Amino acid sequence: MFIPALTKRRLILLAALFTLFAACKVTLLSSYDETTDKVLSEMQQSTTAFFVKYEVTPSAPELKYGNQSAFYQGLITSSRTLRIRNNAIEKNKPMINMLDLLDDNIRLMDSLHRGKPDGLLAPHDVRLLKSAFETQYTAMFKFIMALKSRAGIK
Numbered sequence: 001m002f003i004p005a006l007t008k009r010r011l012i013l014l015a016a017l018f019t020l021f022a023a024c025k026v027t028l029l030s031s032y033d034e035t036t037d038k039v040l041s042e043m044q045q046s047t048t049a050f051f052v053k054y055e056v057t058p059s060a061p062e063l064k065y066g067n068q069s070a071f072y073q074g075l076i077t078s079s080r081t082l083r084i085r086n087n088a089i090e091k092n093k094p095m096i097n098m099l100d101l102l103d104d105n106i107r108l109m110d111s112l113h114r115g116k117p118d119g120l121l122a123p124h125d126v127r128l129l130k131s132a133f134e135t136q137y138t139a140m141f142k143f144i145m146a147l148k149s150r151a152g153i154k
Contacts, residue, residue, distance in 0.1 A: 030092035032147040036082055040144070043078050043102075044137040046071065051130040054121060064119030072110040079103040098140050105136060 050071055054063060061067070083099045086092050109129055113121055121129070 030086075030089045030095065030147070032144070032151040032153060033086070033089060036086060036095065037144050037148070039078055039082055040137070040140060043075060044133075044141075046075065047133050047137070051126060051133075054123075054126045058123055058126070059120060063121075065113045065116065066119060068113065072106065072113075075106045076103065076110075079106060094143060095140075098136075098143065102136060102140070105132065109133075 050068075053060070057063070079099055079102050083096065083103065086095045086099060089095075112125065112129075113119075116122075
């Protein structure tokens with residue numbers, strides 16, 4: 001069978017391009033960051049402890065907003081520190097977006113708590129906030145676990 005020289009060149013060029021692209025590693029996401037994992041775990045533990053206190057002793061004076069400013073400041077500081085760190089990591093837009101949403105939700109919870117006349121969150125507020133934060137932290141940990149798995153870390 002006779003193949004014209006021009007067609008042979010195209011086939012060789014196509015094979016070379018295919019081989020080149022097959023050999024290239026394309027990275028669309030950042031790599032796993034252990035510090036983000038640890039700090040996010042600490043934030044999640046702190047938030048969970050806050051909600052457990054509210055579930056066990058919903059009207060305890062230490063749960064009034066005035067006594068919780070350190071809790072909110074700590075969460076906001078951690079989320080913004082993680083945001084800065086993750087902003088410096090290439091191809092990390094999904095985590096940056098999640099951290100922005102987490103920061104927004106922390107500020108919204110702080111504002112809601114601050115606006116309560118008696119300084120205490122109502123039980124229905126706690127249920128809704130707890131559910132929202134659990135969902136958000138779960139999504140973030142799933143993303144981190146996927147990055148960790150992709151890196152081959154157990």
